[in-house]
Amino acid sequence: MQEQPDPLFTPGLTARVELTVTDADTAQAIGSGDVPVLGTPRVLALAEAATVAATATALPAGMTTVGVRVELDHRAPTSIGRTVRAVARLAKVDGRRLLFEVRVADGDDVVAEGRVERVLVDRHRFVERAATA
Known part of the structure; x- marks a missing residue:
């Protein structure tokens, strides 16, 4: 029986980013509403940045991950001047698919939580394909 190679990523991998x-x-x-609080698109971008940070050090040369699916519940407003932190934890690896659980918090208060799915791709082929689409 042939041995399987060690996976690049293992569940439990985490990263944190702040804003x-x-x-x-x-x-x-951003244009996603008319109130002066943290916009949902920015919350999502922060959550995705945490998933990117989680995989950054283990990516093989020439590879990257791209987001393919997001589920996000934006639960609480955040005022200008507050600092929020997004934490991403790799929950599941299925071949090239990586499923992260994400949480954005303002201190102890949960601002948003959900899941982000990313796929491992060849960076050059991905960009080339996008340019010819």
Whole structure:
């Protein structure tokens, strides 16, 4: 029987990123609403940044991950000047598919949580394919 190679990523892998909310991060500025609080698209971008950070050090040369699916519950508003942190934890690996559980918090308060699925791809082929589409 042939041995399987060690997986590049193993469940439990985590990363954290932080953001201090500015005017540019608000729903008003992004166009996703008309209130001066952290906009949902910015919350999602922060959560995705945490998933990218989690895989960054283990990626083989020439490879990257791309987001393919997101489920996010934005539960609480965050005011300008507050600092939020997004934590991504790799929950499942299925071949090239990576499923992360993400949580965004303002101190002890949960701002958002959900799942982000990413797929491992060849960076050059992916960009080349996008350019010819």
